[in-house]
Amino acid sequence: MTISSPGRVETDLGRTRRARRIGRALTEAHPDAHCELDHSSALELAVATILSAQCTDKKVNEVTPKLFTRYPTAADYAGADRAELEELIRPTGFYRNKTDSLIKLGQALIERHDGRVPGRLADLVTLPGIGRKTANVILGNAFDVPGITVDTHFQRLVQRWGLTIQTDPVKIEHEIGAIFPKREWTMLSHRIIFHGRRVCHARKPACGACTLARLCPSYGLGPTEPAAAAKLLKGPRARELAVAAGVDPELVPAQAVVAEAP
């Protein structure tokens, strides 16, 4: 037995079944879920994930086309002119630290991996600037190795759903990984992060316009009135999300549709 929310007791089997229903509902709600960092290789994804720390994916995607053209290989980062690299990535914030990480990443790849990004978690996490979360993003999206990405959205949502009471990302990764089939891990992560960015926001979740309302013990954390909740939906599919939740899409303001999902 686990306590999924105050006053709510649920068997482990019940929790697993509810989690799987949540997984299916997310698949229907977010058919467009994908890695939102633009990339065409494992190296580009590694660089983009380093730049995404404390920065929106949208901003990273504005910077990377020029960066990837100027630095196509690990050797280019290893031998980069620091001032030039700093200038290119400055809009992503913390650009001095990030420049450090990119140069050191290039050097480590040249010294230890023939200039290639390795496809194993154990190797990835030893690289400068690459933590476990980033390593799982790279594995799942560049190597097709299933990985669970416990970022701030993932952590918040699985806790709100009462699927875990853990706060340590590695423990969360293992607990959620035990509930869902391995082959689903990467897409599940994308869908949860999509839901966190578009519906279940940190401050004001759109409970009244959420397709998971009946499965979520935290329903009511945000506004439950459809008109108030619809205003909180974000992203190009905000109106479709409203319809899926049984809410009049006309209640979704135009700016919500073009709003950047943080």
Ligand code: SF4
């Ligand atoms: S019902 Fe509310 S708290 Fe639960 S997932 Fe939906 S938006 Fe988040």
